[in-house]
Amino acid sequence: MCYGCNFFRQRLLLSVLSCKAVRISEIRILEDEPGLKEYEVSLVRLLDKITNGTIVELNETGTSLYFQPGLLYGGSIEHECSLQRGIGYYLEVLFMLGLFCKKPLHATLTRCHKPFKDFYAGNNEKFIYNDENLDLQIKKRGMRPLGGGEIVFKCPVGKQLRPIQLCDSGMIKRIRGTAYALRVSPAMANRIVDKAKGVLLNFLPDIYISTDPRKGKQSGNSPGFGVHLTAETTNGTIYSAEQVSNVVTNGEDPSLPEDLGEAAAQRLLYEIYLGGVVDSTSQSLAILFMALGQKDVSKIVTGPLTDCAIGF
Incomplete structure (x- = not known):
């Protein structure tokens, strides 16, 4: 795939869910600082921590990445986030993948800060049958540029998603x-x-x-x-x-x-x-859960689709 860094997070996420390897090349090859950014490398490390057997190959310039996902395992992990992106960049990935892990996910994210537009699960909890163990605790708050926040995210194992209308x-x-x-x-x-x-x-x-x-x-x-x-x-x-x-x-x-x-x-x-039954920050998450749900039909009404939801 030669689309550079476009929708980098979404492509790795779908690679893990589908258990299919992905190769991403030509990453910012025309920029003054080519290759992966610090926050993207941090995301790859986070995915490696919640999976078992993931293989990652990165060339010397950082412009080409081969990612072969392992099995989603979950468990208890600790991760130090990059200060270049807010906590929502990582938390949304954990919520999307945590439901399909082998073990309940207990993630502690440190060195984080609040972005302008943060992730909020909101209405997407309706897809989960067993949501009483879904929990987000803010231990420390952090702000740009030095962060210093800490959160604890707990996500139960969801054997299947509930179809909703x-x-x-x-x-x-x-x-x-x-x-x-x-x-x-x-x-x-x-x-x-x-x-x-x-x-x-x-x-x-x-x-x-x-x-x-x-x-x-x-x-x-x-x-x-x-x-x-x-x-x-x-x-x-x-x-x-x-x-x-x-x-x-x-x-x-x-x-x-x-x-x-x-x-x-x-x-x-x-x-x-x-309008809609999900806000603009949760559209892509709702679309993913609809696609991964049971054979029963799911139906939601959204407002105007965001660029992230369209690309997803």
Whole structure:
């Protein structure tokens, strides 16, 4: 396959699920820094940890990769993430593969940080018969650029996926969220909450956004703040949106808590406007579970397909 690094993560993921080897060549051959990036190498190492017998061959320049997947084993693993990508880049892969492992997956991801657009399982839990052991614990929060976060992800073994037919998203009944402030004044989180609620209260009265100010070891290695919002409908559909502060050392403009809270609220309203029974960040995951489910027909309604879902 000579498509370079395009949809690199998706191609490796499907290679593992299908137990078919894949060769990816011409990886960024025309760029100043050719070959795989650090976060892509970290992903390959993560796949090697949750499988047994995986063979990986990489040429000297890093522009050609041969990946022969082993058997999905799971078990207890620890992995240090790359700071070039957010935790959602790795967590989504674990959720997609963890259900099909031989042993229940217990993954500890360290050195991670929150991205602008994070992974959220949301409505895809409906595909799982035994979801009581599905758990995500945030031990430490981390922000760009130095990360320092730590999460523990537990995923049960799913012998089969439940076929679902979700065509009606329902009406929004409540909005929940968490505003966090790391290594900065706790007042930052309160200012985010005030602005976000000021926007959302124009549409719905049932809104509760908690604050999570952290200091010390649980606050990671970089200062920052952010907010994660979810909207739940009468039929159980969940829409999510997230916004985090910019990194001033990277030349980005400083973020104001009020602007960030308003942007997160507007983003959540936009996800609701797009409609569907899954939000834009979960489309590819839902499509995969529909394809891997039983012979019974699964049917869902989505909003406009994202580039990631189309490429998947």
